[in-house]
Amino acid sequence: MTAAADVLLDRALVEEATKKSGLIWVRGTGPARALWHVWHEGAAHLVGDGPGEQPFPPGITDGAAAEVTVRSKDKGGRLVVWNAAVAVLVPHSEEWEAxxxxxxxxxxxxxxxxxxxxxxxxxxxxxxLTPGEIRTALPDTSLAAPPLPTGATTRRPVPDALPRLLLKRRRRS
Structure with missing residues (x-):
């Protein structure tokens, strides 16, 4: 295959994998975050950094670069990593509306x-996020990272009265 054909295949891989994946992992200047997105007109589009929306990782600003990791929707494993040029869309511009x-x-x-x-x-x-350099080779080592800090909590112990309340409902039926 020629180098041009390889580039076209890599671009097709990025587009198809990103379209099908529900989440992409985006890294700016800090740790990566899993973000929902849509693929539109040759790029991944995200909305966030506002009340009630997903927080972006640090460094996702206009003109910056980001690293995007796309996982398999079926198995969850890494498929492709690509560098992205970040562009913040101006509200109500034609590109923003689309x-x-x-x-x-x-x-x-x-x-x-x-x-x-x-x-x-x-x-x-x-x-x-417009794709740039594409890396399809997988690393030899694990890229596992500790979870990011969050306000979410784990389950608390079941209240003592709950089993009795549930059993009462079953007896009535």
Whole structure:
């Protein structure tokens, strides 16, 4: 195969893998974060960094570079890693409107679905990640990292009264 054919195959791999994956791992200047996205017009688009939306990793700013890792939707393993040029879209620009139309269809459980795009324009950031260098070779070592700090908690012990309450309901039936 020629080098040009290899580049086209790598681009096709990035597009198909990113389209099919529900999450992509994005790294700016700090640890990577799993982010939901849409693939639109040759790039991954994200919305976040606002109230009620996903937080972006540090360093995801206009003109910056990011590293995107795409996992397999079936097995969850790493398929491809690509460098991205980050562009923050200007609210209500033609490119922003097109990206938001796609993002809106993928946003699940929005508390304000009918006014969501207005909120995104006021309080959030819409980002375009355009693929650059593509790396399909997998590393020899594990890239496992400790979980990021979060306000989420683990389950607490079951309250003592809960089993009795559940048993009462079964007896009545």
């Amino acid at each position: 990206a938001v139309a796609e993002l809106k269809g993928k946003r699940l459980n929005a508390p304000d679905a009918e006014r969501m795009t207005e909120r995104w324009a006021r309080e959030c950031v819409v980002v375009r």
